[in-house]
Amino acid sequence: MAEVERLKNRKAPIDMDSEEFRRLGHRLVDQVAELLDTLRNCPVTPGESPAIVRQALRADRSLADDGMDAGMLMEGTTNLLKVHSLFNGHPRFWGYITSSAAPVGILGEMLAAAVNANVGAWTLSPMASEIEAQTVRWISEFIGYRKDCGGLLVSGGNMANFICFLAARTSQAEWEVRQTGLNGKQAKQLRVYATRETHTWIMKAADLFGLGTDSIQWIETDKKQRMVPESLRQRIETDRARGEQPMLVVGTAGSVSTGTVDLLDELASVCHESEVWFHVDGAYGGFAAHAPGAPEELRGLSKADSVAVDPHKWLYAPLEAGCALVRDADALRKTFAYHPPYYHFGEETTNYVDLGMQNSRGFRALKVWLALQQVGRAAYLDMIGDDIALSKELARSLLQHPELELITQELSTATFRYIPLDLLAARGKQDVEKYLNELNTEILKRIEKSGEAFLSNAVVDNKFVLRACIVNFRTTLEDVQALPAIVLRLGREADRELRPQKLHQ
Numbered sequence: 001m002a003e004v005e006r007l008k009n010r011k012a013p014i015d016m017d018s019e020e021f022r023r024l025g026h027r028l029v030d031q032v033a034e035l036l037d038t039l040r041n042c043p044v045t046p047g048e049s050p051a052i053v054r055q056a057l058r059a060d061r062s063l064a065d066d067g068m069d070a071g072m073l074m075e076g077t078t079n080l081l082k083v084h085s086l087f088n089g090h091p092r093f094w095g096y097i098t099s100s101a102a103p104v105g106i107l108g109e110m111l112a113a114a115v116n117a118n119v120g121a122w123t124l125s126p127m128a129s130e131i132e133a134q135t136v137r138w139i140s141e142f143i144g145y146r147k148d149c150g151g152l153l154v155s156g157g158n159m160a161n162f163i164c165f166l167a168a169r170t171s172q173a174e175w176e177v178r179q180t181g182l183n184g185k186q187a188k189q190l191r192v193y194a195t196r197e198t199h200t201w202i203m204k205a206a207d208l209f210g211l212g213t214d215s216i217q218w219i220e221t222d223k224k225q226r227m228v229p230e231s232l233r234q235r236i237e238t239d240r241a242r243g244e245q246p247m248l249v250v251g252t253a254g255s256v257s258t259g260t261v262d263l264l265d266e267l268a269s270v271c272h273e274s275e276v277w278f279h280v281d282g283a284y285g286g287f288a289a290h291a292p293g294a295p296e297e298l299r300g301l302s303k304a305d306s307v308a309v310d311p312h313k314w315l316y317a318p319l320e321a322g323c324a325l326v327r328d329a330d331a332l333r334k335t336f337a338y339h340p341p342y343y344h345f346g347e348e349t350t351n352y353v354d355l356g357m358q359n360s361r362g363f364r365a366l367k368v369w370l371a372l373q374q375v376g377r378a379a380y381l382d383m384i385g386d387d388i389a390l391s392k393e394l395a396r397s398l399l400q401h402p403e404l405e406l407i408t409q410e411l412s413t414a415t416f417r418y419i420p421l422d423l424l425a426a427r428g429k430q431d432v433e434k435y436l437n438e439l440n441t442e443i444l445k446r447i448e449k450s451g452e453a454f455l456s457n458a459v460v461d462n463k464f465v466l467r468a469c470i471v472n473f474r475t476t477l478e479d480v481q482a483l484p485a486i487v488l489r490l491g492r493e494a495d496r497e498l499r500p501q502k503l504h505q
């Protein structure tokens with residue numbers, strides 16, 4: 001009886017009355033606003049050891065049987081993350097390709113979670129599904145791709161590239177690859193074409209989707225690390241003559257290490273003539289295709305059979321948001337759809353479960369859709385253009401110091417290294433180069449530790465170089481002009497300590 005009474009007046013411990021929700025929500029919004037306000041004065045990262053971070057979390061405690069007050073929990077958690085996080089929203093965060101999160105996107109995440117639409121099926125997410133469709137079309141138009149393409153939002157660049165890879169596989173295989181796989185009677189060796197500058201997703205894809213990494217033909221690159229179209233053409237011809245099935249060519253629109261853009265127009269021509277699927281990985285550079293100061297070659301992405309872009313990079317969406325686009329709007333359905341008896345979803349609408357790998361799906365589009373409208377196309381392109389202009393300014397200020405060697409500047413990425421003055425003349429000698437690699441590795445660590453800025457690295461022509469990639473709407477001219485002095489100070493300091501142990505001249 002008591003049990004029935006309890007269930008009748010059920011009060012689940014996970015529920016929250018609106019009074020408390022309001023109180024905690026307002027408090028959280030205030031704290032987030034303050035965090036954004038004070039970001040500039042915090043270190044980019046506290047640079048703590050894993051042991052310290054685990055200690056702060058009390059990582060090895062067990063989950064308690066008893067719950068706790070939600071207010072206290074939120075307070076403690078906010079503090080934990082504030083003190084022990086790296087902030088990629090900091091104006092001097094220039095590592096990898098990771099952007100600051102748009103504030104309107106932060107709000108969008110909360111709204112999306114509140115509606116909690118399951119954007120796998122239209123019935124479960126009528127407005128959210130339509131917002132996703134509109135977002136996909138806007139993204140496609142933004143980069144100069146087709147208005148009538150197919151596409152969907154995914155978690156990031158890797159997943160967007162995977163989706164396109166799989167669409168290419170179904171489209172290019174001349175047998176029922178979804179049914180008989182890669183070992184079927186009529187199966188041929190499928191080939192994909194990429195360069196060593198291609199992001200590692202290509203290896204994961206070749207591996208995960210059954211081709212194996214040996215199926216990748218690594219095409220040679222020119223001095224600017226771009227795929228050589230003629231070498232591609234020959235490789236495809238040779239493979240086809242051997243009875244293999246060329247499947248996919250990957251062009252990169254902004255490489256991860258230096259921001260290099262492949263000769264997309266030329267690659268598109270080769271693919272068109274050889275009837276191979278042309279995919280462009282625009283995870284980094286795609287959104288810059290029509291931005292001021294961006295390389296002309298980017299616009300060649302309009303000729304691709306599929307394009308991957310990453311709203312959580314240059315659209316400044318909070319993680320996670322990637323987007324896959326395919327020229328043939330039916331290609332995704334042909335690749336992913338199944339219709340079991342327990343799904344009765346209408347055909348006249350888009351059910352995203354049919355277009356990708358996920359079943360239940362969150363409402364990723366909302367934060368992107370909000371930011372696109374808050375800013376508008378023209379101002380968005382200008383923001384991207386400003387990141388590019390700031391990177392060029394950084395390159396200019398690096399060039400003013402003989403101890404700083406500028407290696408590359410492309411898109412919004414500059415690579416460079418520190419060379420002690422007295423070693424400048426000895427550059428290129430084997431032992432000196434080895435030392436410079438060690439020295440710059442150490443400098444990278446010290447910059448991170450200092451919290452004054454955050455860089456990552458690249459390896460260009462066997463040189464370990466520092467790499468600043470600006471996908472950050474908070475960065476100003478003053479920020480980039482402050483970097484040379486930081487590198488010089490930490491570079492000289494590291495050289496003083498390292499040289500006696502490492503370089504015997």
Ligand SMILES: *Cc1c(COP(=O)(O)O)cnc(C)c1O
Binds near residue numbers: 155157199254282284
């Ligand atoms: C970032 C990036 C990826 C991977 O994207 P994620 O969003 O990290 O999954 C793939 N290719 C290129 C060119 C990238 O810049």
